[in-house]
Amino acid sequence: MNIFEIYKKLIFPEGKVKILLGILIITLLTFGYFIVLLTGGTAFAYLHILYVPIIFSGLIFSVHGGVFAGLIAGIFMSPLLQVNFSENTFSQPFSSWSFRMVIFILVGAIAGAGSSVFRAYIRELELKQTTDPLTRLPNLNGLIKSFTSFIQKTQKALIVIVVELDRMNEIDRAMGEERTDALIVQVAENLKSSVKDFGILGRLQSNRFAILVPNEENVPEILKECTALSEKAYHIGNIPLFVEMRFGVSRYPLDEKDLNNLIRVASIAINATKEQAQRISYFNKQKSDSSERNLLILHQLKKAIEEGSLLLEYQPKVYIQTGKVMGFEALVRWNDPILGPINPEDFIPLTEETLLINAFTKWLLEASLLQMHKWNKGGLLVPISINFSMKNLHDPSVIENLNFLIEKYRIPPPCVEIEVTETSVAANISETIKVLKKLREIGTRVTVDDFGTGQASQQYLFELPINVIKIDKMFVQSISHNPAAAAIVKNAISLGHDLHLEVVAEGVETRNQQELLKEWGCDIGQGYFYGKSLKEKEATAWLKKMLDTKD
Ligand code: C2E
Ligand code: CA
Numbered sequence: 001m002n003i004f005e006i007y008k009k010l011i012f013p014e015g016k017v018k019i020l021l022g023i024l025i026i027t028l029l030t031f032g033y034f035i036v037l038l039t040g041g042t043a044f045a046y047l048h049i050l051y052v053p054i055i056f057s058g059l060i061f062s063v064h065g066g067v068f069a070g071l072i073a074g075i076f077m078s079p080l081l082q083v084n085f086s087e088n089t090f091s092q093p094f095s096s097w098s099f100r101m102v103i104f105i106l107v108g109a110i111a112g113a114g115s116s117v118f119r120a121y122i123r124e125l126e127l128k129q130t131t132d133p134l135t136r137l138p139n140l141n142g143l144i145k146s147f148t149s150f151i152q153k154t155q156k157a158l159i160v161i162v163v164e165l166d167r168m169n170e171i172d173r174a175m176g177e178e179r180t181d182a183l184i185v186q187v188a189e190n191l192k193s194s195v196k197d198f199g200i201l202g203r204l205q206s207n208r209f210a211i212l213v214p215n216e217e218n219v220p221e222i223l224k225e226c227t228a229l230s231e232k233a234y235h236i237g238n239i240p241l242f243v244e245m246r247f248g249v250s251r252y253p254l255d256e257k258d259l260n261n262l263i264r265v266a267s268i269a270i271n272a273t274k275e276q277a278q279r280i281s282y283f284n285k286q287k288s289d290s291s292e293r294n295l296l297i298l299h300q301l302k303k304a305i306e307e308g309s310l311l312l313e314y315q316p317k318v319y320i321q322t323g324k325v326m327g328f329e330a331l332v333r334w335n336d337p338i339l340g341p342i343n344p345e346d347f348i349p350l351t352e353e354t355l356l357i358n359a360f361t362k363w364l365l366e367a368s369l370l371q372m373h374k375w376n377k378g379g380l381l382v383p384i385s386i387n388f389s390m391k392n393l394h395d396p397s398v399i400e401n402l403n404f405l406i407e408k409y410r411i412p413p414p415c416v417e418i419e420v421t422e423t424s425v426a427a428n429i430s431e432t433i434k435v436l437k438k439l440r441e442i443g444t445r446v447t448v449d450d451f452g453t454g455q456a457s458q459q460y461l462f463e464l465p466i467n468v469i470k471i472d473k474m475f476v477q478s479i480s481h482n483p484a485a486a487a488i489v490k491n492a493i494s495l496g497h498d499l500h501l502e503v504v505a506e507g508v509e510t511r512n513q514q515e516l517l518k519e520w521g522c523d524i525g526q527g528y529f530y531g532k533s534l535k536e537k538e539a540t541a542w543l544k545k546m547l548d549t550k551d
């Protein structure tokens with residue numbers, strides 16, 4: 001308890017504290033009586049000690065407390081006491097002790113009145129601190145106060161519902177602040193009558209409210225009543241308006257232990273309603289943990305790019321008919337000191353949602369072209385395919401950068417192959433065609449990766465300025481035992497050839513698969529059968545060995 005709380009306990013005493021303070025005042029009055037008795041009588045200044053309990057009583061128990069203590073003190077100092085014991089002076093005249101009593105009572109009353117004014121002022125301040133001025137509902141401080149006293153008293157579970165009004169900014173811009181405020185007051189009133197006394201409604205910020213519900217059984221009823229409000233039209237300046245609401249729910253103590261955090265996680269749940277096109281969502285800790293992990297991944301990845309701790313590995317691609325080296329596919333590898341090794345499939349899609357994809361691609365292009373440059377200098381000219389993500393296709397600076405690096409490292413452009421997935425091509429076909437054309441202008445080759453998984457682009461295949469299709473490993477891996485997969489792969493090979501495209505099969509794992517692909521005329525194979533992705537040194541050694549033995 002801090003000093004302010006002690007002080008508040010004194011000026012707003014309750015229960016036991018009140019009784020103790022009452023006893024203290026009576027004790028002080030009695031003590032004052034004996035002091036006067038022992039110091040010679042009412043003629044001496046020691047009598048003024050009685051003002052202490054009188055004022056004290058006024059301060060604590062208001063006017064009636066002050067008057068009461070003044071009266072008692074007046075009675076104590078009445079003819080019960082002599083004026084001067086040593087001189088054995090006669091008892092006091094009536095006018096003297098009664099006048100003194102009136103003064104005592106007056107002082108007590110003034111102290112009491114002063115303290116009442118002060119207390120009212122403090123109450124007003126506190127109310128301001130804990131109340132939203134517009135709706136007169138509790139604000140966050142007010143809710144925290146109710147939450148804390150509920151938890152202290154009952155230690156039971158409690159539900160927090162955060163309510164968010166949709167489109168409030170839009171309404172505010174269109175209607176102006178005054179009318180928006182009027183709307184919020186109406187919404188608050190409706191919410192309050194929906195919550196009834198099942199919970200405590202408070203206002204958080206402009207468009208957000210919170211409801212504390214002590215009894216979980218009442219939550220469905222409250223949510224039902226509140227969601228029904230979305231159907232209600234509000235008339236603001238004769239314009240009928242609907243206010244859509246979203247609800248996020250969190251649970252004490254399951255999700256979080258304090259109100260600020262319960263509100264925070266309920267707000268996370270509100271965001272989930274937007275993704276799922278729902279109105280109500282309960283906070284899901286597992287989901288939130290995974291989004292926290294995702295944030296951590298992005299944070300660590302940024303560091304890894306800056307520190308240069310990402311690596312590329314190179315997976316061999318081999319001409320199926322001759323067994324000769326065709327080139328490598330560059331695949332990113334990341335072993336984070338905190339998170340451990342992370343699959344590219346786990347972090348690349350996340351990266352695509354942020355600007356980090358730009359930094360990542362910049363790194364990827366620099367690293368792969370630098371590697372080609374190194375091999376080139378050592379007389380090992382070998383094509384490398386680089387995976388582009390969907391976002392890269394629509395960023396002109398990526399292509400400029402690629403062009404710049406090709407010139408900087410003097411790489412023959414056809415040795416650079418850009419892999420774009422079939423689904424990303426299909427997402428925006430006319431835009432993609434433009435970008436792919438630019439890549440072709442630079443002279444690089446373009447591969448449609450994961451061919452077969454995104455049907456949509458096949459109908460545009462003849463329009464796409466591409467050089468290669470790479471049949472997805474999902475089909476290739478099944479050709480030995482699944483006739484349907486075999487038919488798809490055979491068809492893809494002949495389709496590719498009809499369109500004058502090279503055909504790569506990825507995910508070749510067995511000799512049998514390799515034999516079938518060879519028989520069907522597939523051009524290039526890639527997969528564990530030929531080799532897993534290799535680190536720079538191993539890739540160099542593999543390349544040298546292959547070139548030596550085959551040439
Ligand atoms: P992808 O482009 O389809 O890459 C092929 C994936 O299949 C690689 O997984 C590779 O290791 C794996 N693989 C190769 N041969 C076989 C095989 O015979 N059997 C099986 N089961 N798997 C095989 P990885 O390296 O985990 O990459 C996964 C995906 O991550 C890639 O799929 C690609 O979409 C993406 N990715 C990887 N590196 C990069 C990159 O540098 N940039 C971008 N944008 N995406 C990348
Ligand atoms: Ca690929």
Ligand code: CA
Binds near residue numbers: 449450
């Ligand atoms: Ca693939």
